[in-house]
Amino acid sequence: MLANPELEAECIRRVIAGERHLFHNLIRPCERSIYLLLLSLLKNEAEAEDAAQETAIKVYLNLHLFRGEAQFRTWVLSIARNEALGRLRKQGIRREESLDAVTDDQTGDYTPAILTSWREVPTAALEQKELGALLRKAIEGLPEIYRNIVLLRDIEEMDIRETATALGISEGAVKVRLHRARAMLQRELAPRLKAFAPKRKGLLWGRA
Amino acid sequence: MRIDCKHVWQHISAYIEGDVDSTLRGEIDKHLETCESCSAVLDSTRNVVILMADDRVFELPAGFSQRLHERIDRELQFGGS
Ligand SMILES: [Zn+2]
Numbered sequence: 166m167l168a169n170p171e172l173e174a175e176c177i178r179r180v181i182a183g184e185r186h187l188f189h190n191l192i193r194p195c196e197r198s199i200y201l202l203l204l205s206l207l208k209n210e211a212e213a214e215d216a217a218q219e220t221a222i223k224v225y226l227n228l229h230l231f232r233g234e235a236q237f238r239t240w241v242l243s244i245a246r247n248e249a250l251g252r253l254r255k256q257g258i259r260r261e262e263s264l265d266a267v268t269d270d271q272t273g274d275y276t277p278a279i280l281t282s283w284r285e286v287p288t289a290a291l292e293q294k295e296l297g298a299l300l301r302k303a304i305e306g307l308p309e310i311y312r313n314i315v316l317l318r319d320i321e322e323m324d325i326r327e328t329a330t331a332l333g334i335s336e337g338a339v340k341v342r343l344h345r346a347r348a349m350l351q352r353e354l355a356p357r358l359k360a361f362a363p364k365r366k367g368l369l370w371g372r373a
Numbered sequence: 374m375r376i377d378c379k380h381v382w383q384h385i386s387a388y389i390e391g392d393v394d395s396t397l398r399g400e401i402d403k404h405l406e407t408c409e410s411c412s413a414v415l416d417s418t419r420n421v422v423i424l425m426a427d428d429r430v431f432e433l434p435a436g437f438s439q440r441l442h443e444r445i446d447r448e449l450q451f452g453g454s
Contacts (some may be wrong), residue, residue, distance in 0.1 A: 185449045196441060200433055210434055217437075218444045225448060277382055278417070279410045286420045290399055291429045300430050319425040325390070343388035347418055350425075355417035358424070 174236050181229055188228075192221050195238045197244045198321045202331065205309070205316045206249035216252060220245040235330060238323075242331035275347060278355040290361035303353045311346035318343055376400045381411045385418050 173191070180188045199220055204213040223244050231240055292298045304315055317328040318339070325343075329336045381404055388401055405412050415454050424430065 172407050188449065189445060192441075192445065193438075196438060198432060200437065201431060214434060214437060214440070218441055221441060221445055222448050224430075225445065231395075254447070277385075277414045280411060286423050288424065288427060291427055296424075296432050300424060313423065316431075319422055320431055322426050340387065340392070343390075344383075345443040347386050347422065348382070351414065354421050358417070360422065372409070 170236070175235060177231060180225075188225055191237075192224065192241070195241045196221070198238060198317070198323070199243060201316045201321060202242055202245050202313070203249050203312050206246070207252065211271075216245070216248050220248050220300070223248065236327060237331045239327050242317075242327075246286055246331060246333065263282060270301065276352075276353045287361040293361075296358075296361050299354065299357060303350055306353070307349060311342050311349065314339055314342045315350070316344045317361070319347075328350075376404055376406060378404075378411055381405070381408070382414060385415060388415070389419055389422060 176187050176191050180191060196217065200213055200217045203220070204210065207213050207216060220241070224241050227244070231237065236242075247327070252367045287296065304312060304320075307315060313332055314328060317323045317331055318325065323331070325336050325339050328340045381401055384393055384397065384401060389400070391399065405415065
């Protein structure tokens with residue numbers, strides 16, 4: 166919708182200059198990312214929604230502070246992240262910083278699920294509720310530091326740099342975690358997803 | 374230099390991202406030509422990545438957007454400045 170940074174900058178100027186209603190257009194392309202990031206951090210749908218609303222209001226109130234060095238969405242997500250961390254702190258939950266150090270040192274040695282070839286992507290099967298549920302369950306089952314990365318990079322399709330900025334970690338850490346997360350998902354999902362793959366005659370689906 | 378399956382697995386994600394140098398890419402491509410299991414691992418990993426990017430996988434809660442914009446409207450109307 167507002168992927169063009171110049172249009173975005175123009176829109177921001179106009180909102181600040183008084184055309185407040187344009188703020189709706191500005192925030193709309195970001196709202197999914199905001200929600201998914203918050204859900205990943207807060208792990209509670211109702212609280213993620215509440216925090217998303219709070220984030221949108223803070224973005225509006227602080228719009229004059231946006232300098233345009235980062236992408237607008239990245240800036241918005243850093244506000245969302247602060248909102249989530251503030252809430253977690255209030256609940257007495259320490260998170261992220263401590264997790265950062267620990268888990269990256271673990272060896273990423275894993276054996277993927279080896280299958281016979283599986284080239285077709287069963288996107289048509291997404292019409293069936295079960296496939297979506299299977300994917301969501303696998304993603305929810307990932308350790309938090311991996312789930313955050315997957316949500317932003319693979320589900321929201323942000324680039325590595327934007328993902329790193331939004332989560333406040335290095336690009337190197339994003340790459341390492343992304344690799345491990347995808348490896349875990351492949352192992353978990355590939356054997357089951359084959360059941361959804363379009364069937365071809367004369368082809369044996371390997372042992373799962 | 375020949376690379377083995379484990380080596381290929383280590384670079385699968387970067388390979389999908391296009392984030393491996395040309396030498397390594399060449400080695401991996403050569404390996405994939407003859408190794409069916411690595412080809413299958415690559416395909417299935419890539420398929421998982423493609424599926425996750427589909428908007429139908431993670432839908433926002435019903436009414437989320439409407440409630441958000443109503444809240445924004447209240448702020449725009451009654452908020453300061
Ligand atoms: Zn191999």
